[in-house]
């Protein structure tokens with residue numbers, strides 16, 4: 001129901017506070033990101049991804065025993081039901097990995113006999129099990145589509161190392177493992193971003209954990225959200241060299257085409273995750289003898305700041321990090337999803353602890369008072 005006093009909607013829900021959360025605070029005006037009280041700059045390099053998973057799921061950093069228990073659970077829960085492996089192997093090899101992951105996570109719900117158990121103990125178990133299983137799903141699909149045999153998870157390896165092991169079939173170097181671990185830390189949670197909002201909307205109907213995470217994966221996939229990291233590297237490859245950057249960006253601006261990895265709904269200054277990713281990208285690309293990716297990125301960022309007052313976001317430099325690690329381009333967004341599963345599941349648990357259906361209003365702008373004309377007279 002609307003009338004002339006109804007306020008216009010905030011397009012894209014910009015500026016609307018849709019939920020309270022103790023999980024993360026995105027301070028867009030000053031470019032700060034806080035996880036449960038800790039500044040991302042304080043966490044980066046000091047804690048592992050597993051510690052962040054614990055922080056998000058429990059609200060405090062784990063002590064040694066709590067961390068060891070969490071790692072044991074994660075390692076024990078990585079395996080997939082045979083039925084889900086069968087589904088993954090039946091998927092077309094050329095389907096985008098994000099579609100395969102979305103389907104497999106949904107299928108996991110069908111094979112979990114506790115899927116509809118809404119007790120908080122069961123929800124917590126499912127949350128952590130999904131954090132453990134999404135890397136396996138991703139790696140199994142990748143091996144399947146590459147025509148290679150599946151590599152079973154190695155319970156002796158941590159989350160980052162095990163994922164790299166499952167996709168490559170060999171244990172990663174310490175540098176590779178540490179780099180991916182820090183990427184996971186940086187991507188774990190981010191306030192009421194679109195995919196987290198999807199997860200919360202889904203669980204708020206008292207649906208199940210698998211449905212909520214399936215919704216989130218489908219939302220993260222888009223190029224305006226998590227899918228932008230793949231767009232960034234495709235753009236860099238298309239441009240090809242530093243001397244072609246200016247003309248490329250100018251043409252995009254003229255044609256009102258978006259530059260991937262630039263701009264953010266909340267940050268009006270630099271995304272605080274970007275400098276960490278840029279540092280990693282600089283080190284890795286220099287080692288590979290390919291500094292051009294970072295030089296091109298820097299030039300794009302410089303032009304976009306000068307011309308549009310827009311800054312680089314998390315996806316801008318993560319693209320060069322993953323590319324330099326040798327990760328296939330269409331696994332960039334899945335890596336984001338793997339890490340963000342910790343945040344999504346934490347938000348689902350938080351929503352369930354103080355739930356109310358999420359159901360905003362819409363402003364009707366269509367015609368009124370129409371009369372039905374019989375079908376053959378239309």
Ligand SMILES: CC(=O)SCCNC(=O)CCNC(=O)[C@H](O)C(C)(C)COP(=O)(O)OP(=O)(O)OC[C@H]1O[C@@H](n2cnc3c(N)ncnc32)[C@H](O)[C@@H]1OP(=O)(O)O
Pocket residue numbers: 012223224225226228257258259260261262263264265266308310313314315
């Ligand atoms: C993990 C993440 O999700 S981080 C974001 C990842 N997404 C991307 O990197 C995709 C590129 N960026 C964008 O599309 C946007 O900046 C978003 C989606 C991130 C934020 O969008 P919004 O807050 O809705 O801003 P909106 O799209 O309305 O843009 C506002 C203005 O800035 C411009 N703009 C915003 N981002 C860009 C960009 N990347 N390239 C060129 N222009 C841009 C728009 O064209 C628009 O200009 P106009 O007012 O002259 O028409």
Ligand SMILES: O=C([O-])CC(=O)C(=O)O
Pocket residue numbers: 026189190191192193194225265266313314
């Ligand atoms: O918060 C957002 O809108 C997007 C983002 O940076 C994220 O999800 O990490």
